[in-house]
Amino acid sequence: MFDWLEHMAQWLVYGVMGLNPEDHLAKALDFFIYDSIKILLLLFTVVFLMGVVNSYFPIDRVKNYLSRNKLYGAEYLMASLFGVVTPFCSCSSVPLFIGFVRGGIPLGVTFAFLVTSPLVNEVAIGLFVGLFGVKTTILYVFSGILLGTISGLILQKLRLEKHLTPWAKEVLDNAQRDQERFEAEKQSFKQRLPIIWQEALKILKGVLPYVIIGIAIGGLMHGYIPEGFFEKYMAKENLLAVPIATILAIPMYSNASGILPIVQVLVAKGIPLGTAIAFMMGVVGLSLPEAMLLKKVMTFKLIGIFFGVVMLCIILSGYLFNIIL
Structure with missing residues (x-):
C-alpha cells in the first residue's frame, strides 16, 4: 500500500543524503521518514472519514445500540477480526484507535482492535505459514x-x-457538537465539509508532536539495537x-513481517x-x-493498565504455546 512512500524515503536517505545503507543512522532516518509520513497520512485520512460518518450517523446512536443490544462479546470479536484485515504495525493502528474514540465506539471494543491489528495480518500469516507451517500459523x-x-x-x-486525556474528551465533545449542528441546520455535505476538514x-x-517523538524513538531502536541482543535471556532452561x-521486547519496535525472520533464528538456536x-x-x-x-x-x-493487561495475556x-508445541 505504501511502497511508493518507502521508495521515496530510501531515495531521500540513500540517494539525496548519500548515506550508507549499512549505517545505523541511515537505517534510523529511513525508518523515521517512512513511518512519520505514513502515520500522519493514515491519521488525517481516518479522522476525516470518521468526521464524515459522524456528521450523518450520531455518536449517541452507536453508544445506545451497543448498550441496548446484548451482543455477548461479539462486538469485541468483530473488532479483533477487523484488526486482522488491517495490515498495520502498533503505531499505525493508533490513528484508527483515535478515529474509533472520536466515533464513540466503546473503549474496550477499540482496545480489541488495537491489540489484534499489529499482531495478525495477511503479511504475517503468509510469512508464518512459510516459516513454521500451517498448524502453528492457525494456532x-x-x-x-x-x-x-x-x-x-x-x-x-x-x-x-475517565482515564482518557482532556484532549480526547474534547475531541469527543467537538464531534458531538458538530453532529448536533449538522442535524439542526440540515446542512448539505458541501456545507459540512469545511467543518470536518478543520x-x-x-x-x-494536536497529535503531531507525539507522532514525531514516538517515531523518532522507534527509528533509533530500529537502527541501533542489535538483532541478537536479547537472545541470552530467552534460553529454555x-x-x-x-x-x-515479553518485557525485553517492549523497548524494541517493528512490525510482524520485520520481526518474524528474527523469531525463526531464535527458534533455530533452540529457544522454545x-x-x-x-x-x-x-x-x-x-x-x-x-x-x-x-x-x-x-x-x-x-497506558499502564492497557500495557499490563496485554502483557499478561x-x-x-507464550506458556500455552510452549506446552502445546
Missing part, C-alpha cells in the same frame, strides 16, 4: 484474535473512560524466559517457540513509540 492466528477479544473485554469491564486538521496538529522475553512468539508479540503489540502516540489520548495510568499465550 497463532487464533491466539492473536483471542488475545484481542479477551483484552478488550477485560479493559471494558474496568470502565476506563476538525481533522486540528486533531492532526530459564523458567521465567517467557515474561522476560512459545518464548520466541511471546517476544514477537511484545515487539509488535507493545512498544515505547506506541506509548508515546497513545499519550495524547490516554493518561499514563490508562501475551505471557499466558
